[in-house]
Amino acid sequence: MSEPDASRPNGQSVTVETELLLWWEDYYLPVFEYVLPKMGDLQDKKVLELGTGTGGTATxxxxxxxxxxxxxxxxxRLDEARDRVKHHDVSDAxxxxxxxxxxxxFPDNTFDFVISKSxxxxxEHAQTAQECYRVLKPGGKAIFMENMRHHPVVWLYRKLFLKYSQELHYFSLTDIEALDVAFDKVNHREFHFLSIASLFWKRVIPIRFLYKWSLQFLKVIDKMLLRLFPFLKRFCWISAIICHKKV
Ligand SMILES: C[S@@+](CC[C@H](N)C(=O)[O-])C[C@H]1O[C@@H](n2cnc3c(N)ncnc32)[C@H](O)[C@@H]1O
Incomplete structure (x- = not known):
């Protein structure tokens, strides 16, 4: 089920240290601002991060x-992640x-949340989803922030420059909705359709204020376009997928 377009459900707001998003941080920021309120108060909650890499999200x-x-x-990568948590003084957690x-x-019913980013x-989505469902406690959520398949520019970039991308299982909307075979309910929200164009001012002709300004502007345009023409969601770059295990 596609999520209604509400960036801060329940009026909650979150602060995100963008430095910890590590790469494409300006693009992942709205994704984290969307998913973190879904996790609520994290005090003493048990979270499993799949593919933690160098530990930005874990930190x-x-x-x-x-x-x-x-x-x-x-x-x-795990060695670097250990250095990162030490640096941020959260090694004990x-x-x-x-x-x-x-x-x-891990045994069944261990975690309140499972999270992944790329x-x-x-x-194989189905196999990973089954494992996540198994280790989640009843009432738990798996939150997958994953790359989609059909953004035309991203598709071309992968084709030209990322040889290994042919082996990856990027998500289509159908793949996202297929996750409900493993879970009791699946919601998702898509991000970044036109906003990718701002990268011109970062990667081709780097002019910081044009990059920042165009990104803000195009994010607003994207929100409107996706609300008016929901079929465009399939052409977005990132999806935040919230999968529920019922109580
Ligand atoms: C694109 S990186 C993302 C790293 C991190 N999530 C982040 O956002 O900075 C993908 C990570 O997933 C890890 N990975 C890939 N397949 C995995 C698997 N089957 N089990 C655990 N980790 C995996 C890779 O080693 C890599 O560190």
């Missing part, structure tokens, strides 16, 4: 009071483990 969640386990397949997201070594695209 962000630990700083909000969560007890986090970050898993990844690459030991050198975060554990890292070398583990495959498709075969989780990770399910590396896995």
């Amino acid at each position: 962000l969640l630990a700083k909000k009071g969560a007890s986090v386990v970050g898993i990844d397949l690459l030991p050198f 975060v554990d890292f483990s070398l583990m495959d997201a498709t075969q989780l070594a 990770v399910l695209v590396f896995t």
